[in-house]
Amino acid sequence: MLQIAPSILSADFGALREAVQGVSADADLLHVDVMDGRFVPNITMGPQVVEAVRKATDLPLDVHMMIVEPDRYLSDFRQAGADMISVHVEACPHLERTIDQIHQLGALAGAAINPATPVEMLVDILPELDYVLIMSVNPGFGGQKFWPRALEKLARVRDLRGARERPLIEVDGGINAETASQAVAHGAEILVAGSYVFGAEDPKARIQILRQS
Numbered sequence: 453m454l455q456i457a458p459s460i461l462s463a464d465f466g467a468l469r470e471a472v473q474g475v476s477a478d479a480d481l482l483h484v485d486v487m488d489g490r491f492v493p494n495i496t497m498g499p500q501v502v503e504a505v506r507k508a509t510d511l512p513l514d515v516h517m518m519i520v521e522p523d524r525y526l527s528d529f530r531q532a533g534a535d536m537i538s539v540h541v542e543a544c545p546h547l548e549r550t551i552d553q554i555h556q557l558g559a560l561a562g563a564a565i566n567p568a569t570p571v572e573m574l575v576d577i578l579p580e581l582d583y584v585l586i587m588s589v590n591p592g593f594g595g596q597k598f599w600p601r602a603l604e605k606l607a608r609v610r611d612l613r614g615a616r617e618r619p620l621i622e623v624d625g626g627i628n629a630e631t632a633s634q635a636v637a638h639g640a641e642i643l644v645a646g647s648y649v650f651g652a653e654d655p656k657a658r659i660q661i662l663r664q665s
């Protein structure tokens with residue numbers, strides 16, 4: 453079943469609780485973008501914000517770590533309420549150990565990959581992953597244009613997975629009604645959408661449109 457994960461990066465941070473509660477009945481997951489100003493050029497939020505969001509909703513929290521040395525913070529984010537944690541392949545020289553740590557903490561573990569990183573980097577660790585996050589923009593900011601070659605990458609992960617049920621395939625960046633349909637046709641099972649959902653007057657309606665993909 454297709455899962456929709458609104459990204460709070462595009463929500464009104466002055467009214468975050470209301471924004472989160474406004475989508476809680478319709479979304480499947482809530483996507484939280486953690487940026488450190490080093491792995492990506494932007495700085496966003498830390499465990500305290502995750503804790504606040506945790507109190508505002510029962511939705512599983514999908515924490516996307518766009519930071520260097522994510523291992524140092526896994527436990528903090530898990531304690532703050534993260535149910536799913538993805539780390540970037542490009543930021544993890546010992547990815548297998550990092551994924552194992554996420555599992556030890558009791559969360560689902562995902563590997564995220566930037567547009568220029570081939571999905572084949574994940575071949576040997578695929579059986580240990582709960583999900584793969586294919587970036588369809590260069591990470592750092594909401595509201596960017598979908599990078600069409602991410603579609604081939606989605607299909608390649610689906611091929612690599614073969615007959616197994618895991619890892620699930622998540623896509624993040626530039627998702628709207630049109631790109632969502634394309635992404636689903638190429639294998640996406642979790643759609644992250646920031647500006648398309650929270651930039652709209654009626655975020656719930658946008659989630660329902662994505663669900664038709």
Ligand code: DX5
Pocket residue numbers: 459460461462483485516589590591592593594595596624625626627644645646647648
């Ligand atoms: C980008 C983040 C995304 C972002 C997506 O670096 O990882 O999750 O919120 O925003 P949109 O959907 O506006 O491209």
Ligand code: ZN
Pocket residue numbers: 459483484485516624644
């Ligand atoms: Zn993200």
